Amino acid sequence: MRVGLIVDSACDLPYEFSRKHGLFILPVTAVIDGQTYVDEHDPVLTQEFYQSGLLQRGHHAETQAFTAEQIHDLFMEKIVTQYDLAICESVTRTRSLIFQNATEAMNSVMAHYHEPRKAAGREGRFSMRVIDSKQIFAGQGLLAAHTVRLIGQNLSKNALRHQVDSFTDKIYTCVIPRDLHYIRERARRRGDKSVSALVAFLGKALNITPIIFGQGAIGEPVAKTRDFNVAVEKVMNYAAARVEAGLLTPYVSLSCGLSWTEIEALPGLNNLRDVCERHGVELLLSQMGITSSIYVGPGSLCLSLAADPHHFKDFQ
The missing domain is CATH 3.40.50.10170 (Rossmann fold)
Structure with missing residues (x-):
């Protein structure tokens, strides 16, 4: 077959x-x-x-x-x-x-x-x-x-x-949107009011970068940082700790709406690579596709893995 x-x-x-x-x-x-x-x-x-x-x-x-x-x-x-x-x-x-x-x-x-x-x-x-x-x-x-x-x-x-x-x-996903204003504007054009103008304004004015975490496409903010790199490092550390605790499939999927030069410079990426290698886990690293990047905005990051029920804060 x-x-x-x-x-x-x-x-x-x-x-x-x-x-x-x-x-x-x-x-x-x-x-x-x-x-x-x-x-x-x-x-x-x-x-x-x-x-x-x-x-x-x-x-x-x-x-x-x-x-x-x-x-x-x-x-x-x-x-x-x-x-x-x-x-x-x-x-x-x-x-x-x-x-x-x-x-x-x-x-x-x-x-x-x-x-x-x-x-x-x-x-x-x-x-x-x-x-x-x-x-x-x-x-x-x-x-x-x-x-x-x-x-x-x-x-x-x-x-x-x-x-x-x-x-x-059983799949858990972290999303770091780079530009909340972009998401809010695109949501407004679709008639989706799930991202408020106030959140978009605060994100732009105060340089807040949220980490959205949850199962599949349903997530909520679990951390707010003042710097994109700080948010990225938190997500990388979460993934590395979760790999060490055990996964339900030997893959971690990571897509980034960045150039390959920018991707390779992401904080915590090399550590995640090392941890995955030690535990026999394949890191599926990709440049975010055109469709994905249009949806969540350029410069964003998405990481997924499969594991037993847990919370993001458990692995910080």
């Missing part, structure tokens, strides 16, 4: 990891200053965006999910003809239409896959599952890495689906 894993462009993973394991990227459309781009996690295009400054505040940037029809066509052309089982993990349904559109596309595919599959010379039935990752960015990347690990264990279809479904609630 050949199993394919599909993730969307909101999923942050190192390009080399995605290529090595044959992940299929479901694109997201980015619209910046009226110009349309298709985010397929091309590392060259991503780097060009960072260098061009198009992701900086002052540019009007939004993301749009592929339609159900577009996703249907991709599935029929690229997935049905290549795999016997496909698992599509979408960014949390509370933040995007990708899950809804992919589910609609899947239902259509399951009713019409027979002829294209036969024409491609693939025998046997095809099955598919669309899963709400309940995650964002690095958290979605962590789930994908764990799913790759599960696929390697040759589980049955039902066992694989159950393992992935149950694992989503």
